[in-house]
Amino acid sequence: MFVLQAPAQQAHQSSQTADPKIQTALNEISAQQVQSDIEKLVSFKTRSTLSAQDEASIAAGHGVGAAREWIKSQFERDSRDCGGCLEVKTDSFTQPVSDRVATPTVITNVYAVLKGTNPDDAKRIVLVTGHYDSRNSSNENVTDAAPGANDDGSGTTVSLECARVLSKLKFPGTIIFLTVAGEEQGLYGSKHFAEFAKSQGWDIVAALNNDIVGGDKSAGQDPKLVRVFSESIPDGATEAQLRMIRALGGESDSASRELARYVTQTARTYQTGVSPLIEFRRDRFLRGGDHISFNEEGFPAVRFTEYRENFNRQHQTVRTENGIEYGDLPKYVDFDYVANVARVNAATLAALAAAPGVPQKVRIETKDLVNDSTLVWEAPADGRASGYEVLWRATSAPDWEHMQSVGKETRVTLPVSKDNVIFAVESVDDAGHKSQPVVPVPER
Ligand SMILES: [Zn+2]
Numbered sequence: 001m002f003v004l005q006a007p008a009q010q011a012h013q014s015s016q017t018a019d020p021k022i023q024t025a026l027n028e029i030s031a032q033q034v035q036s037d038i039e040k041l042v043s044f045k046t047r048s049t050l051s052a053q054d055e056a057s058i059a060a061g062h063g064v065g066a067a068r069e070w071i072k073s074q075f076e077r078d079s080r081d082c083g084g085c086l087e088v089k090t091d092s093f094t095q096p097v098s099d100r101v102a103t104p105t106v107i108t109n110v111y112a113v114l115k116g117t118n119p120d121d122a123k124r125i126v127l128v129t130g131h132y133d134s135r136n137s138s139n140e141n142v143t144d145a146a147p148g149a150n151d152d153g154s155g156t157t158v159s160l161e162c163a164r165v166l167s168k169l170k171f172p173g174t175i176i177f178l179t180v181a182g183e184e185q186g187l188y189g190s191k192h193f194a195e196f197a198k199s200q201g202w203d204i205v206a207a208l209n210n211d212i213v214g215g216d217k218s219a220g221q222d223p224k225l226v227r228v229f230s231e232s233i234p235d236g237a238t239e240a241q242l243r244m245i246r247a248l249g250g251e252s253d254s255a256s257r258e259l260a261r262y263v264t265q266t267a268r269t270y271q272t273g274v275s276p277l278i279e280f281r282r283d284r285f286l287r288g289g290d291h292i293s294f295n296e297e298g299f300p301a302v303r304f305t306e307y308r309e310n311f312n313r314q315h316q317t318v319r320t321e322n323g324i325e326y327g328d329l330p331k332y333v334d335f336d337y338v339a340n341v342a343r344v345n346a347a348t349l350a351a352l353a354a355a356p357g358v359p360q361k362v363r364i365e366t367k368d369l370v371n372d373s374t375l376v377w378e379a380p381a382d383g384r385a386s387g388y389e390v391l392w393r394a395t396s397a398p399d400w401e402h403m404q405s406v407g408k409e410t411r412v413t414l415p416v417s418k419d420n421v422i423f424a425v426e427s428v429d430d431a432g433h434k435s436q437p438v439v440p441v442p443e444r
Contacts, residue, residue, distance in 0.1 A: 014391055014403045015430025016269040022350040023270055025165040026343045031335040033164070034157050034342070036215075037074075038330050041067060041153040046146040047134040049182045049189075050105060063142075064181060064404050067132055068108050071179050074160050075112040075324055079308045079351060082167045086112040086177075093192050100185040101138050107182040109189045112163050116353065119170035120382035126206040126352045127176040128162050128345050129290055130155025130189065131183035134328070137317040139185070141332040149330040150214030150306075151314045152183070154338045158210040158304075162349060171353035180255065182316075183211075183290055191292035194297040205436065206259050206352055207301035208345050209291035212314070215306050215337030222307040223337045226344065229303040230260040231282040234408070244441070252280060252375075253439050254421060255300035256291075262436050263348050263398055264300065270347040273340035277307065278398060284309075304341060354433040356384035359410075359425045363419055363443035373418040375440055376411045377425050385427035391437050392421040400424070400437070 003382045026309055041047065044067045050055075053065025060066070072088060091109040095101050134148025147153075156179050163177035180190030190209075197204055215223050233245060234254045245251060254415030257280070264276045283303060294301035306307035312331070314432075318327030340383075357380025365374040379385055382386040387407050392414075414423075425438035 005071065006291070007402055009337065014265050014400045016265060016351060016434050017272060018269050019350070019354060019431060023027055023355070025169055026166045026268060026270055026272065026346055026349065029161050029339050029342045029346060030341040033161060034336040034338045037160055038149050038153040038333060038335070040070060040150050041156060042147040042330055046136070046142060046144065047132055047413050048142045048146055049107060049133045049185055050101065051142040053106065066357040068110055068181070071110045071132060071156070071160070076177065078112065078163050078167045081345060083270055084352055085167050086114055086163070086420065088112045091193050095182060095188050096105050098186060100314060102140070106188050107192070108179060109180045109193050111176055111178040112169055114175040114177070116172050116174040117170050118119065118382060118384070121172035121357065121384070122174050123203050124173045124357065125176055125202055125203055125204045127178055128208045128210065128349055129158050129178040129180060130157070130159050130210045131140060131181065131290060132156045132179045132275045133181040133184055135184040135315055135334060136365060137315065140177065142245065143323045146316065147328050147330070149328050149333050150212055150216055152211050154212065154214035154333060155210035156320060157338060158213060158342045158345050161339070162346045166346055169350070170211050171301070171350065172382070173353035173355070173377070175349050175353050180290060185292055187288065187293050190293035193337040194299065197299070198297040204294065204299040207294040207299055208304065209289055209301060209326050209349060210304045210341065210345060211289045212305045212309060213338055213341040214332070215334035216308070216310040218310045218332070220308045223334055224275060225277045225307040226341050227279050227305045227307060228260050228263055228276045229279045229281060229283050229291070230254070230256040231295050232257065234298070238270070248442070249422070250439070252441070254306055256295060256302055258424070258436055258439070259300045260302050264399060266348045266351045267344050269351070272343035272347060274337065274344060282396070304345070306337070306409070311442060346442065350434065352436065355432065355435040356380055356427045356429045357382045358435045359385070359388060359427050362392060362425050362438045362440040364423060364440040366442040367444050371417045372415055373414050373423065374411065375425060376443070380427055380435070384429050387428045389426050389428060389434070391426065392416060392426045395420065395422055
């Protein structure tokens with residue numbers, strides 16, 4: 001048994017060991033490519049989910065159908081460049097009539113799968129998504145311009161750039177690059193995809209949703225920050241899980257919140273040009289997004305959004321009124337910022353896909369009233385963990401404050417009272433890639 005003699009007294013921000021191959025891929029993300037992709041998306045005039053998707057409109061380059069075909073062609077180009085490493089797929093369904101869908105409408109999600117190279121790890125899926133549909137002031141107006149450069153041409157481009165640079169690498173775990181439609185009518189595309197994933201038994205351990213990451217160039221913007229929203233109590237938690245959360249003080253340790261912390265840990269490790277600003281709420285007031293569809297199916301998911309939004313430039317018909325310009329145009333987008341947000345996403349996807357599996361059956365012993373804390377766990381099935389680290393923080397602290405490497409031990413006693421801190425355990429491989437941390441459950 002491993003007994004720690006002297007606890008780390010000073011706060012220690014957790015980080016990872018930077019993988020030079022991952023940093024090289026991040027450096028290949030290009031603001032010029034982001035600009036060209038966003039301008040291309042805007043060129044379809046409108047990408048309203050209710051706009052044209054017939055063959056003639058696709059050939060003319062107008063409407064949501066043309067946008068969908070172009071996105072598909074981008075993933076197919078990436079796949080050709082990596083010797084067919086991507087499976088490019090569509091998830092298509094007919095959305096019945098609803099509040100904002102007047103006639104049954106075909107909605108198509110487009111995605112590319114970079115399958116993991118290790119059979120055990122390949123079952124573990126990390127995913128990045130943005131919605132490629134757009135709208136103007138009127139949901140019913142499906143012919144006038146709805147440029148959607150920021151909302152959500154920016155998020156769509158994040159998925160495209162992640163696919164372009166990460167498809168040049170190989171990872172033990174699987175990465176999915178997703179773009180969805182039907183968001184503006186009620187998250188329909190992501191809901192269908194998340195339900196499909198659940199029905200297939202997919203193990204999605206992280207869904208990164210990028211919606212409005214354009215870094216709108218107006219007063220008050222901070223291009224050094226990107227907000228990362230995460231839910232507290234998991235959607236669909238059972239009564240037994242809720243009792244456990246109340247008893248342990250686990251309100252800020254949902255899998256989505258651990259994912260948000262992993263994003264910050266990753267961003268401290270790699271050079272991305274932007275820092276995550278952790279927001280401890282599911283989304284902004286009066287707003288929702290595609291991460292919620294994944295949360296509702298029990299998958300960890302977070303939302304990335306620029307620091308300060310300009311509401312004159314979202315869901316607005318392009319016009320000038322009383323000297324104020326309305327409309328979501330490319331000229332307001334900070335392409336360098338979008339590239340930096342894409343770097344944080346790509347770093348997180350790569351770090352998670354490279355990592356060994358999480359420690360299994362992580363428990364904290366509670367059979368006696370003692371001031372030491374004993375943690376026990378089992379090795380992940382992939383056999384790739386070369387060691388483990390115990391993390392902890394004060395119950396009132398937002399992020400991990402202490403990190404202690406414990407080598408290959410799977411049982412450790414720390415001279416720190418479990419009543420005063422929250423613990424977690426993460427796996428580390430030979431190269432220093434780290435899994436997501438797992439918070440222990442009590443064991444009597
Ligand atoms: Zn949006």
